[in-house]
Amino acid sequence: MPIMVRTAAALIIGNEILSGKIQEQNVELLAKELFALGISMRKIVVCPDEVEVIADELNALRCRYDAVFTSGGVGPTHDDVTVEAVAFALGRPVARFEEIEVLLKAFFGSRLRDRHLRMADLPAGAELLRSGEGGWPAVRVDNVYILPGLPEVFRRKLPILREVLQGGPAFVNRTLLLLCDEGEVADLLDRLVQAHPGVTIGSYPLWKGSEISVRITFDGRDEEAVERAAEALKSALPETLLSDRSIP
């Protein structure tokens, strides 16, 4: 049974992001994945490794959006407090999950320490979500999805989300690249926004040295409406302004 999700938020946990020590790499992948699933990501929050702060942020987000995806803080060291914080936010105890314990023992072999087994502790009642392709599960408890921070491991959870989540009708996206500054088409875009209310139109300048161009994006759940809006822009512009370069 797929889990219906229309709106979502992400909670990125880690001092290392807030101090600029490590570049955040997961949010963009999650955003693309949710967009492709027809799920509207409405907010992203980055917070420090502090149990009460994480729990407060989580409670604010999970009451407001259908799903919250956390990233980070699930390893075996003192600064990994996400599971404790999620359990605290949800008013649940933490329990040892034998199935994860077995996976950890097989993975670490002779390097295994007791502390590694802390990664088998999850909020009681959590569900382990599996992909048809096997591999390690992802963790869901209520509407909170606890995902790892390490990008290599985070990435492996995305196929699981793809299998278990059911968004709204998929978003369709069209993009046009114009060889001008966005200010030169701003009035035209205003008229398009008025005339195509079901389509979200975005304007993103690209500066490469002295070359100025602008990427205009058209998003919506109705493919025909998105096409109509994009075609309306094309036909309103002199051909010399339209680039046929592929969009980065």
Place this chain on the structure above:
Amino acid sequence: MPIMVRTAAALIIGNEILSGKIQEQNVELLAKELFALGISMRKIVVCPDEVEVIADELNALRCRYDAVFTSGGVGPTHDDVTVEAVAFALGRPVARFEEIEVLLKAFFGSRLRDRHLRMADLPAGAELLRSGEGGWPAVRVDNVYILPGLPEVFRRKLPILREVLQGGPAFVNRTLLLLCDEGEVADLLDRLVQAHPGVTIGSYPLWKGSEISVRITFDGRDEEAVERAAEALKSALPETLLSDRSIP
């Protein structure tokens, strides 16, 4: 007169980040900059291009932290609503700033459209912050710093922040790279955390194929305390676990 700032938050404005269309590139630079200035960034929020949402997020952040840095939504098109939202949040009207108008006219020349001049509209009473090196100013109003989203332009504002902001005593950082999994040193790290309360210790695994290592970071405002904590870890470990590779 430098502006004293101890704690900060960032508000990143843009549907394009939430939908994964464009990769966020400014937060990491801002985080590094603030860390170097001795300013503690406590929260990052990404929100959509919607006036009321932006204003609500901004008000929540600016009451809680000494400074809020916004990024995005300051161009000339319909989806650029940051200035309107900041003005709304602060209960100020929007006013035309002649000095910016002059800069815009010089920059765009014959390509200038009326719409470009909207970029000269700012919340009334805003201060234009200048670098000793010249160039375009950055915008401050109350404790809100309105910065652009375009990474090439965002970057140029950082030297201005460096000149005008005065943080706490600078943070010092030491990093060690260990050739083991973090679970193997977790107990030892617990003891270090206990013994060095003024130092923030972070543990960040690095996975490159089958090679597993871990980066241990020591942060604090007291250089000697940071050194002592790092040395305590070094002396507690067999030399074979310590890598002398430079830290990525």
